Amino acid sequence: MPPAMLLPYRPVFGQPVLRRLLPGLATSALGDxxxxxxxxxxxxxxxxxxxxxxxxxxxxxAYTLPGAAGTVLLGRWLGGRSGAQLAGWDATVRAAALGAIPVAHLAGVLDVGLYVALLAVSSLLHPWGSAGRFTLVAELLPQRHHLAANALLGVFGQAATIVGPPLAGLLIAWVGAVWVIAVDAASFAVLAASYRLVVRDRDAAAVRDRAAPAGAGPSRRSGFRIIARDRSLLGLLSLSFAFFFLFGPFYVAMPVHVTDDLRASAGTLAAYYTAFGVGSLLGGLLTGHLRGRPLRTTLAGVVALFGAALLPLGLGAPVVLSLPAFALAGLVWAPYQPTATALFQRRAGTVDLPRVLAVNGAVTVLAVPLGTMLGGPATALLGARPTLLACAVAILALGLVAATAAARPGPAAQNTDRTGPADPHDQPGPRTTGPHDQHDQPGPPARVDAPDRVRPGAP
Structure with a gap:
């Protein structure tokens, strides 16, 4: 890999705590x-x-959806925790619940009901764990490096979706699926140990000292209330929900299109998904080079380009054209989550960030299956190719609407949300989400920053 490709990621590797956590994060991504x-x-x-x-x-x-319930039910207890605590607890719960599956198998008591129940337990803290990882990034790195760090964490997942499935197929043929689940559990045990051993008490204390100044405590508001009272965050969450929802029907229409319209084999379907995965891996590596660009404009461009890249499938283009177009879709898809997370990190400071990111994770987790459920009747009514075309056009239109909103002058569309370069005062530390009322957070009102500074929560 050319050294220039890794240039934006050097500050991430240079951060001592993150550098020691990266092997555990990569291991758990492979497990997933x-x-x-x-x-x-x-x-x-x-x-x-x-x-x-x-x-x-x-x-x-069960492996995904219970996390949405955990966001709502556990917010009172988890909202004020540090990023390392949240991520470590999620890894511990996943390791224990998934590890109970091979144990139950050895004991001869594993049936499908118990299996689904254990999967549900394993996912209960997942949005909080994801929120914890990105909160830790915000706690440890200046804003100008958030996008690169978010992208690097995403690259682990993108690489795992390419390597993991064929490796899982080999392991299932060799030792059985239950022991592949055991390997997944072990990968999360490694991650839990990484958080416990790497982010020691002195590191966590230093993070807390930077993230919460004296006299400031976590907001008592839920993540939903924080987002609802910030037009920028609400717009970002709405865009993410709509984007993932509109892509959901592809999971139904795509296999039907390959088998019925193209008269092709499962190998052709696998080739599409592999092309998408390779494109997303390359896109993830390129995401770090997008710093300095307005985040909202980048998000709108990603959505519009993604919809445009899906059009050849909906228009019935031959495989020789639609396959590279799907790879291009993967490339432009990859920057979306890191960029959206960077916006959340910027608008919601480290005090309220875990609650806000957990809500974002829960909403996006729900969006794809809801869209997939729509894909069934849509494919039956319209056919696979028209459903693909409708989704592509809808996503393209969504991107154009978002681009118009980002270009419109106003409090929610200022192009001050850049990722860098930052001024010398851009350091990890205390920031609060706004607007707050007098009872939301103890302490004096936040000071008014200079006009050229981005104050999280500012209109």
Missing amino acids: GLALVAVTWLALQLAPDGQRGTWTAFAVA
Whole structure:
């Protein structure tokens, strides 16, 4: 890899705590890549005859959706915790719950109901764990390096979706799906130990000292209230929900299009997904080079370009054209989450950031399955290719609307949300989300920054 490609990521590798955490994060990402195949395969093996489709759907849902409930139910207890605590607790819960699956198998008590229940427990803290990782980034790095750090964490996941599934297939054939789940559990145990050993008490104390000045405590508001009272955050969350929701039907229409319209094999479908994964990996590596660009304009451009890249599929282009177009879609998809997270990190400071990011994670987790549920009747009514075309056009239109909003002068669309370069005062430290009322947070009102500074929460 050319050294210039890694230039934006050098400050991330140079941060001592993050540098020591990266191996654990990469290991757990690989475990999740293995789980993409193992979770569904074990459900198929455990489910009774005639109910395999139903229980497989339950297993997939249980591995993701309970986190949305955990965001709502556990916010009172988890909202004020540090990023390292949240991420470490999530890794511990996932390791314990997933590790209980092979233990139950050895004890001879594992059935499909217990399996789905353990998957649900494993995902309960997942939005909080994701929020914790990116909160830790905000706690440890200046704003100008947030985008690169977010992108690097995303690259681990993108690489795992390429390497993990074929490796899982080999391991399932060799030792069985239940032991691939055990490997996934072990990967999260490694991550939990990394947080425990790397982010020691003195590191956590230093982070807390920077993140919360004397007399300032975490807001008592929920993440939903914080977002609802900030037009910028509400608009960002709405864009993310709509983007992921509109992509959801692709998971239904795409396989039907390959089999019925193209008359192709499962290998062709795999080639599309592999092309998308390779494109997203390259896009993730390039994301760090987008710093200095207005974040909202970047997000709008990503959405519009993604919709445009999907048009060849909806228009019935031959595979020789639609396959590279799908790879291009993966490339432009990759910057979305790191950029959106950087905006959240900028608008919501480290005091309220865990609550805000947990809500964002819960909402986006719900968006894709809701869109996928729409894809079933849409494909049955319209056909696979028209459904793909409708989604592509809708996503393109969404991007154009977002671009118009980003270009419009006003409090929610100022191009002051750049990622860098920053001034000498751009350091990790105390920032608060606004606007606050007098009872939301103890302490004196926030000072008024200079006009050329981005004050999180400022209109």
